[in-house]
Amino acid sequence: MSKELEARRIPKRLTVPLERQREETIATLKTAFEEGEMTLEEYDERVSLALSASGSAELEVLTEELKPELSPVPVSTPKMAVTKPVQRPIRAIFGEVRQAGVWVLAPKIRPRAVFGEVRLDLSDVEWVENHAEIDCKAVFGSIVIIVPPGVFVDCAGVGILGSFNNKTQTRSSGATHRLTVRGSAVFGSVEVVSGE
Numbered sequence: 001m002s003k004e005l006e007a008r009r010i011p012k013r014l015t016v017p018l019e020r021q022r023e024e025t026i027a028t029l030k031t032a033f034e035e036g037e038m039t040l041e042e043y044d045e046r047v048s049l050a051l052s053a054s055g056s057a058e059l060e061v062l063t064e065e066l067k068p069e070l071s072p073v074p075v076s077t078p079k080m081a082v083t084k085p086v087q088r089p090i091r092a093i094f095g096e097v098r099q100a101g102v103w104v105l106a107p108k109i110r111p112r113a114v115f116g117e118v119r120l121d122l123s124d125v126e127w128v129e130n131h132a133e134i135d136c137k138a139v140f141g142s143i144v145i146i147v148p149p150g151v152f153v154d155c156a157g158v159g160i161l162g163s164f165n166n167k168t169q170t171r172s173s174g175a176t177h178r179l180t181v182r183g184s185a186v187f188g189s190v191e192v193v194s195g196e
Contacts, residue, residue: 025059065091065112092116108133113141121146133180138188146195150176163189
């Protein structure tokens with residue numbers, strides 16, 4: 001078989017035209033609005049951004065956090081025994097989300113901040129395991145994680161025209177718990193800071 005014939009047999013990578021991506025993005029936003037995942041103002045703003053988007057990356061940002069993710073569940077009373085964290089997303093889209101007080105930290109959570117701010121305070125958190133992982137994604141937004149003394153933080157995130165910083169100082173030898181913080185900050189920031 002000639003090389004030319006062989007090259008023709010290799011399938012070409014399919015690319016979705018921008019207009020089709022735009023239609024799919026708007027359809028996803030409409031479904032999310034109908035299911036109560038965003039307000040009318042958020043829906044209108046995102047549809048406007050989708051209509052004016054000039055590339056795939058701009059469209060992807062608008063629906064990134066609309067996927068179900070693991071997150072912590074708040075504990076309503078100190079007597080309440082929570083053995084298994086439930087699925088509930090932590091996401092700030094054009095807004096702010098604060099998680100503080102007594103709550104259960106699942107072994108893995110995925111906070112998302114898109115043009116918004118997520119603030120996670122682990123000071124009074126109940127650990128399911130001695131190790132937890134937080135997979136962050138901040139796109140034109142910020143995520144702040146407040147860590148109490150005695151928690152060693154392994155931070156390995158990427159800042160793309162943004163910042164991903166670990167400002168804690170607990171050594172692994174003196175730590176009672178370990179926290180792994182991963183993810184990315186695109187035109188945004190992820191900060192891990194020490195609490196009191």
